[in-house]
Amino acid sequence: MADERLGEDRRLPAALVRWFSELTYQGLFATDRDLRVIVWNRWMEIHSERTAAEVVGRPLTEVYPDLCTRGLEQYYRDALSGHISVISYGLHRYVLHLPPTNRDLGFNEMPQSGRIGPLSDGDTVIGTVTVLEDVSDRLASDAALRRQIDVQQMARVAAEKALRAKDEFLSTVSHEIRNPLNAVLGWTRILIDRKEVEPDVLARALRVIDRNAAAQVRMIDDLLDVARIASGKLRLEMQTVDLVAVTLAAVDVVAPSATAKQIEVRTHLDPKTPHVLGDPQRLQQVIWNLLSNAVKFTDPGGVVDVSVAPVGKVTRLAVRDTGSGISPDFLPFVFERFRQSDASSARRHGGLGLGLALVRELVELHGGTVRAESAGSRQGATFTIDLPTAKWAEVGRQPAKSGTQPVSEAPSLAGLRLLIVENEADSRELLGVTMTRCGAEVTTASSCEEALAVLRYAAAAKALPHVILSDLGMPEADGFDLIRKIRALAADDGGRIPAVAVTGYVDRDDGRRALDAGFQSHVAKPIDPIAIAVEVARAARAADAPIE
Numbered sequence: 001m002a003d004e005r006l007g008e009d010r011r012l013p014a015a016l017v018r019w020f021s022e023l024t025y026q027g028l029f030a031t032d033r034d035l036r037v038i039v040w041n042r043w044m045e046i047h048s049e050r051t052a053a054e055v056v057g058r059p060l061t062e063v064y065p066d067l068c069t070r071g072l073e074q075y076y077r078d079a080l081s082g083h084i085s086v087i088s089y090g091l092h093r094y095v096l097h098l099p100p101t102n103r104d105l106g107f108n109e110m111p112q113s114g115r116i117g118p119l120s121d122g123d124t125v126i127g128t129v130t131v132l133e134d135v136s137d138r139l140a141s142d143a144a145l146r147r148q149i150d151v152q153q154m155a156r157v158a159a160e161k162a163l164r165a166k167d168e169f170l171s172t173v174s175h176e177i178r179n180p181l182n183a184v185l186g187w188t189r190i191l192i193d194r195k196e197v198e199p200d201v202l203a204r205a206l207r208v209i210d211r212n213a214a215a216q217v218r219m220i221d222d223l224l225d226v227a228r229i230a231s232g233k234l235r236l237e238m239q240t241v242d243l244v245a246v247t248l249a250a251v252d253v254v255a256p257s258a259t260a261k262q263i264e265v266r267t268h269l270d271p272k273t274p275h276v277l278g279d280p281q282r283l284q285q286v287i288w289n290l291l292s293n294a295v296k297f298t299d300p301g302g303v304v305d306v307s308v309a310p311v312g313k314v315t316r317l318a319v320r321d322t323g324s325g326i327s328p329d330f331l332p333f334v335f336e337r338f339r340q341s342d343a344s345s346a347r348r349h350g351g352l353g354l355g356l357a358l359v360r361e362l363v364e365l366h367g368g369t370v371r372a373e374s375a376g377s378r379q380g381a382t383f384t385i386d387l388p389t390a391k392w393a394e395v396g397r398q399p400a401k402s403g404t405q406p407v408s409e410a411p412s413l414a415g416l417r418l419l420i421v422e423n424e425a426d427s428r429e430l431l432g433v434t435m436t437r438c439g440a441e442v443t444t445a446s447s448c449e450e451a452l453a454v455l456r457y458a459a460a461a462k463a464l465p466h467v468i469l470s471d472l473g474m475p476e477a478d479g480f481d482l483i484r485k486i487r488a489l490a491a492d493d494g495g496r497i498p499a500v501a502v503t504g505y506v507d508r509d510d511g512r513r514a515l516d517a518g519f520q521s522h523v524a525k526p527i528d529p530i531a532i533a534v535e536v537a538r539a540a541r542a543a544d545a546p547i548e
Helices: 002-009 014-022 042-048 073-080 100-104 136-193 199-231 243-260 280-296 355-365 425-437 448-460 479-487 508-517 529-542
Strands: 027-032 037-040 085-088 112-121 124-134 239-241 264-269 276-278 303-311 314-321 369-373 381-388 417-421 441-445 467-471 499-503 521-524
Touching (some): 027 042, 042 124, 073 112, 243 264, 243 280, 243 314, 276 381, 280 355, 280 381, 355 369, 417 425, 425 467, 425 529, 441 448, 448 479, 467 479, 467 529, 479 499, 499 508, 499 529
Parallel strands (some): 264 303, 417 441, 417 467, 467 499, 499 521
Antiparallel strands (some): 112 124, 303 314
16 A cells, blocks of 8 residues: 555655565665655564564554654654664664574674665655664674684783793792802802812812702702693602601601701601502602791791691691791692792792692692691691502501612622713713722723724623613714614623613603613613612623622
8 A cells, every 4th residue: 555655646666665675685664754654674574573564554653662762763853854863783672573593692682783864755855764784793793803802812911921920930940040050169169279178168068069959950850840740741650658658758858957947847647547559759759848848938946747647538648837828819829830929039938839839730640639728927837638548468667768878878889890981071970980989890981982992892802891871862872872782782792781871861751762772771860879879780680790
């Protein structure tokens, strides 16, 4: 009817009305000057669920009673005056029906962009026309773009935070390594420059050098352990472990530093504590870290309590101190890597911020749990470890040995001929002196070729070495090349001589590679005289060498 009326009026051609009505990719409806609907297209029918027959001829304010309260009626008055209004995302109430795609995108109502303008016949305004467009895809794209921007912003913030953490960590590493190096180099130069050194000064210098060198080794070991854990390469040598004996050994290690600070270390160890299943060296490392941490953060005159006892189905170890405590803000982060409550250059306590992180990682690898408790600053702290109790047969407790024993306690190597292959002169001399003091007859070589020459000469003289001690990392031809060339020799030329690898490469994979290449065992630097002597003696006995 509207088509015919407008056609008779000749103000809106019937063909144009039909085109408007059939338009499906945009919503379109038109009114006359009295704001009565004269066109309601197919898009509007689909999305408003109102047919043209229901709407055409009715006032727009009757179709949408809330136009006035929403302030839209004024746009139509403006249109009748010849003005065009553009409204973005504000005409959703024209549409009642939501397609499933819009609901999936999370829109409660269809978001639209609309234009309200005059419907003209020449210079005469004969009504209004409203064009609606579904902007769901546009909004979805905008939302996706905003999310992407947010993700990138978060990634940028995280990267900046990681970069700051890396810079802080490298600065800390530099500081912590330079401190013991300063003491080592300083006292070494004093000893070199002074023609005569008083016995007490010499003894003091050697103690300082030994203590600071050991501190560097611990830092390097911590860094390597973190790398192994992060890459999943750390392996545990599991066995039944007497946690009481391991705890006593760890207490022995920290006792000198505690005594120096006048800190009392008290032990409360239940002799009926059952064994646990674990790696004794790693468990001692855990306990040592906790004790060292407690001693470091406890003021002189303070107390550190260590207890071990069975609690239900677990064995519980607790380390309590009367030290500086942990602030509530930092407590949730105390086991995170490289995190320190005070990372400033003015901090009182050194360290890399790895000890407690290693404690948690190692305890969890043992199937246990660790937690930290503190009432706050200056209130002390308690670290508690729960480990699963192992099923074990009753065995006598044996005190665990700890620390590095002097060369005088190493096994005798008297009667052995030993070939040492090491390209670093200082390390070569140190190994030679150490093995000579154990009683071995030592020959040294500085390279793979020199070692093979020594073997050729010794084979001709019928005096082959009984054991070869070789570094792995050497220029040109390394220890792996050397042992492969030796194993290719005939037995009379030295091809069956047992060999021990001595190296600064301490990853477990390096040890496996050494064994696969032909070495009998693998010993890590820095040199522990007993460890090396034991490996040499074991290799000699396995080959029936004449060791005394």
